[in-house]
Amino acid sequence: MDVAVFQTKPKTTWPDIRTGQTVKVSFKIKEGERERIQLFQGLVVKLKKGGGGGSFTVRKISNGIGVEHTFPFASPLLEKIDVVRHGKVRRAKLYYIRALSTKEARLKERREKIAEKAVVAAPAAEEAPSAEQTPVEQSQKTA
Numbered sequence: 001m002d003v004a005v006f007q008t009k010p011k012t013t014w015p016d017i018r019t020g021q022t023v024k025v026s027f028k029i030k031e032g033e034r035e036r037i038q039l040f041q042g043l044v045v046k047l048k049k050g051g052g053g054g055s056f057t058v059r060k061i062s063n064g065i066g067v068e069h070t071f072p073f074a075s076p077l078l079e080k081i082d083v084v085r086h087g088k089v090r091r092a093k094l095y096y097i098r099a100l101s102t103k104e105a106r107l108k109e110r111r112e113k114i115a116e117k118a119v120v121a122a123p124a125a126e127e128a129p130s131a132e133q134t135p136v137e138q139s140q141k142t143a
Contacts, residue, residue: 014073014081015081015082015083017044017047017056017081017083018044018047018086019044019045019046019047019089019091019092019093019094020043020044020086020087020088020089020094020107020110021043021044021083021084021085021086021087022041022042022043022044022083022084022085022087023041023042023044023058023081023082023083023084024039024040024041024081024082024084025039025040025041025058025069025071025078025080025081026038026039026078026079026080026081026082027040027071027075027077027078027079028077028079029077037079040058040060040069041058041060041084042058042059042060042067042068042069043058043059043060043087043094043097043105043107044056044057044058044094045057045058045059045068045093045094045095045097046070046093046094046095047092052072052074053072053073053074054072054073055070055071055072055073056070056071056073057069057070057071058070058071059094059097059098066098085109086109086110087107087108087109087110088107088108088109088110088111089107
């Protein structure tokens with residue numbers, strides 16, 4: 001009985017994942033001698049935090065059939081997690097999505113605060129008035 005034991009390496013660099021988000025998970029798959037990375041994009045249905053790093057469950061529809069995959073956060077097979085969409089939900093576990101059709105299961109987009117998205121950019125060097133310009137040249141440039 002040969003059992004392969006993986007050493008867990010908890011990564012703290014994962015993005016802040018929440019229920020209702022659409023995520024794209026890249027994870028390693030071993031096929032014989034070869035190893036490749038596969039993508040799994042779907043809706044985060046469940047998030048479990050706690051001992052052992054926790055886990056999250058992602059659900060997608062593949063060829064008309066619902067497929068769910070649970071990923072442990074501390075798995076060495078996880079490569080990358082990208083958040084694609086932020087859905088608006090009011091539940092911690094979205095098990096009710098399983099009973100809905102694909103069209104009914106669509107979630108509204110969660111609106112982020114405008115202050116977080118607005119980036120205040122410093123004026124560029126060409127637009128800033130220089131000390132050599134006279135007030136008349138400055139007013140002509142802005143007009």
